[in-house]
Amino acid sequence: MKPSRSGPYSKQPYFTPRQIDQICCDELRKEGLFPVSPEPIRIDRFIEKRFRVWPQYEDLPDGVLGFTRFGKNGVKAVVISAALDAEGGKVAERRVRTTLAHEVGHGLLHARLFALNEIPLHLFDKDSHTGDQILCRDVQGDNRKSGRYDGRWWEFQANRAMAGLLCPRELVQQAIKPFLLPAGLLGVEVLDESKRDASARALADIFDVNPVVARIRINEIFPAETGQMHL
16 A cells, blocks of 8 residues: 555555566466467456456446446456447457456456445545446546546556456567567567567457557567566
């Protein structure tokens, strides 16, 4: 926990990016859903096994992609916008996957906030929290750079978990090897900058995510300023 800058409460859950990555990998392995080689993660199956619920598709307000409902014992429901599911096509299918994984992020990282009979109603803002639910609204692009999280640390954490679940770091490192170049005398490899976009497209297909998700994940692990893997 660390001091909170939003809401009337003094603490909020704190995780480093590497801790979130580790939590996601550990949870996938516990459920037998961590592949031996890079391939799409069965996120819907993970929800069933880990939380003992099945994803539901319902009519939701405009701009709301999904929500997670919590109880004293953890996740009670994962609900996705029926309109999003009905769009059809590869892009929409992949947005459903990322939305499911985002909700899983809330389930893994934030369930303990709802463990009490009365949860702190103002811990989240009024547009994202209603009773025992966290509503997840549609936001495009790389929000961490655009500043569009607007202090919503729970959304940043859930998106970070989404990336860790759908594109596990260990598997990304395997999948991206064809796009790496040797550098220096210590066997260090760096991302070939001329192939950064191509690597994002390749990883999008391998992990069945939209290219923007793959690109953000690559930029996390191989920052553009160096191309070297970030430890």
